[in-house]
Amino acid sequence: xxxxxxxxxxxxxxMVEGHxxxxxxxxxxxxxxxxxxxxxxxxxxKARLLSGEVQRQFHDFPLTEVEKMENTFLLCRxxxxxxxxxxxxxxxxxxxxxxxxxxxxxxxINRHSTDLLLVELHTPxxxxxxxxxxxHIELTFNQKIKGDLPIASCPCNGMVLQLHCMREESPFSxxxxxxxxxxxxxxxxxxxxxxxxDEELKQPIIFICEGIHFAPVKSxxxxxxxxxxxxxxxxxxxxSPPEEHYLNNYCRSLEVSLDNFRYHPLTLRERHTxxxxxxxxxxxxxxxxxxxxxxxxNSALGDEVEAIFNKRREGFDTLKRMRRRQLPRS
Numbered sequence: 223x224x225x226x227x228x229x230x231x232x233x234x235x236x237m238v239e240g241h242x243x244x245x246x247x248x249x250x251x252x253x254x255x256x257x258x259x260x261x262x263x264x265x266x267x268k269a270r271l272l273s274g275e276v277q278r279q280f281h282d283f284p285l286t287e288v289e290k291m292e293n294t295f296l297l298c299r300x301x302x303x304x305x306x307x308x309x310x311x312x313x314x315x316x317x318x319x320x321x322x323x324x325x326x327x328x329x330x331i332n333r334h335s336t337d338l339l340l341v342e343l344h345t346p347x348x349x350x351x352x353x354x355x356x357x358h359i360e361l362t363f364n365q366k367i368k369g370d371l372p373i374a375s376c377p378c379n380g381m382v383l384q385l386h387c388m389r390e391e392s393p394f395s396x397x398x399x400x401x402x403x404x405x406x407x408x409x410x411x412x413x414x415x416x417x418x419x420d421e422e423l424k425q426p427i428i429f430i431c432e433g434i435h436f437a438p439v440k441s442x443x444x445x446x447x448x449x450x451x452x453x454x455x456x457x458x459x460x461x462s463p464p465e466e467h468y469l470n471n472y473c474r475s476l477e478v479s480l481d482n483f484r485y486h487p488l489t490l491r492e493r494h495t496x497x498x499x500x501x502x503x504x505x506x507x508x509x510x511x512x513x514x515x516x517x518x519x520n521s522a523l524g525d526e527v528e529a530i531f532n533k534r535r536e537g538f539d540t541l542k543r544m545r546r547r548q549l550p551r552s
Contacts, residue, residue, distance in 0.1 A: 225302040229253070230272055230309050238302050244269075244276070245297035250378045252448030254313035259348045260298045267297040267310075274306030319352050319413060326383070328406045334468050337389040338434070339398060340374075342382055343408055350380030351410065355419055355441035356516075356544070359383070359412035363402065369394030372518075372544070373413070374437035376444035383410075386437040386468075417544040419445050420514065425540065426454040427514045428507075430500065430527060433465050435518040438544055440469070442516060447480070455483045458503055460519075462490040497526045504534045518544040 224237040227244060236251035238244055245267055248255045258266035262281025271293040279299040297310060313319055330342035345351055351359070358372040369392070375384035387398050419442050427446065431439045436459055446455055459467055467473070467487045477485040488499055496519075507513060517527050524543050531541055 225274075226305040227302060228305075228307045229312065230307055232312055234312070242301070243298055244300050244302060244308075248297065249380070250448065252376070252378065252445050254354065254377065255297060256311035256313055256318075257298060257350075257352070260350055261348045262296055262299040263348070265296065268294055269297050269308045269310035270294050272307045272309060275303040276300045276306060277303050313352070313354070315354075315416075315418070319354065321411065322351060322413070323409070323411050324349050324351055326408050326410055328402060328404050328408060329382070331402065331404055335466075338468055339387040340468075341385045341387060341398075341402075343385065343410065345381050345383070345410075347381060351383060351413070352380060353377055353413035355445040356417040356438045357413035357415045358438070359410045359414065361385075362409040362411075363397055363406070365409075367394055367397045369398075370414075372415075372435075372438035372441070374440045376441050376448060378444075378448055384437075386434055388434040415545065417516070417518070417542060418442075419516075420540065420542075421449060421451075423514055423540060424453055425512050425514045427451075427456070427516070428503070429455070429457045429516045430460070430503070430519070431458070431517075432460045432496070432519040432523055433462070435520070435544065436467075436469065437518075439516065439518050443476070443483075447476075451482075453482065455480075456486065457484070458486045458488060458499075460488045460490065460496055460499060496523050497530060500527050500530050501534070504530060507535070513539045515539050515541040516544075517541065 224239045226235055226237055228235045234253050236248055236253055238247040245255060245257055245260060256266055258264035262283055265283040276295060278295055281296055281299040285294055324345050326343040326345050329344040332340040334340055353373060355376050358370055360370050362368050371385045373383055374386050375382060389395055389399055417438055429439045461467055470487060473485045476483050515531060517524055519527060531539060
């Protein structure tokens with residue numbers, strides 16, 4: 223039996239199922255609850271119970287007598303016994319998330335093709351990465367090999383970070399494809415970037431991405447699904463041969479299972495250019511309906527795509543672009 227949790231300030235709500243803690247259920251549901259260790263030691267996930275009952279588990283963090291009188295408890299060490307209403311700290315934007323430094327380990331290496339790796343990192347259970355979908359992190363191997371990659375997974379599980387890596391000419395890429403090993407330690411710093419979902423807007427959403435830049439868009443789409451957003455979602459994923467839509471089956475499965483999701487895989491042919499494809503996308507949009515547009519492409523193409531939307535839609539849409547830090551080549 224599940225119980226409903228309502229956050230008094232934002233009005234967000236979610237269900238806690240089975241043996242989940244309130245924190246686990248909130249993160250799974252796409253709610254950006256503030257937390258730290260997730261094990262009852264730091265106190266960052268403190269909340270106040272306004273109505274209903276919760277079952278509190280033992281934790282090391284000491285609550286003051288005043289906090290106890292105010293029905294303060296830790297989200298990571300509590301489960302609801304009834305439907306509850308609480309006051310809790312939520313993360314509202316990238317500025318609310320501190321820069322973090324965590325030692326992780328490589329848990330999975332999936333060699334999808336000669337030039338493409340799908341990698342998973344695991345953080346310690348007591349030090350999860352707090353981030354917003356669409357953000358990116360800096361990785362350091364052997365204290366000297368550095369690179370920057372978007373996170374392709376959603377924040378619902380900050381202990382598992384998925385990364386998509388395309389081969390390129392750099393020492394960082396060479397290390398990933400030639401030397402990286404399972405269980406290897408990796409220092410991560412971040413998160414960085416403001417390419418995140420605006421959850422308050424209720425307009426139809428369009429995602430436009432190119433090649434490997436599908437990674438941050440995947441994170442945004444999964445966040446939309448976890449939040450159960452009602453508006454329509456459309457993904458336009460452009461590739462240029464010999465590149466491929468490397469998670470094509472995943473996208474097709476979303477289209478089959480979700481009524482409000484449409485997937486448009488686009489392949490650049492000899493007689494077409496990316497801007498021409500984007501012109502077609504813009505032309506097909508309803509003239510009187512504003513959209514949220516999320517663009518994840520290389521810098522040059524992003525400039526062209528943004529210019530086309532601004533020209534053809536005259537500022538009618540809310541547009542966000544992925545912009546990553548430029549690290550020195552290492």
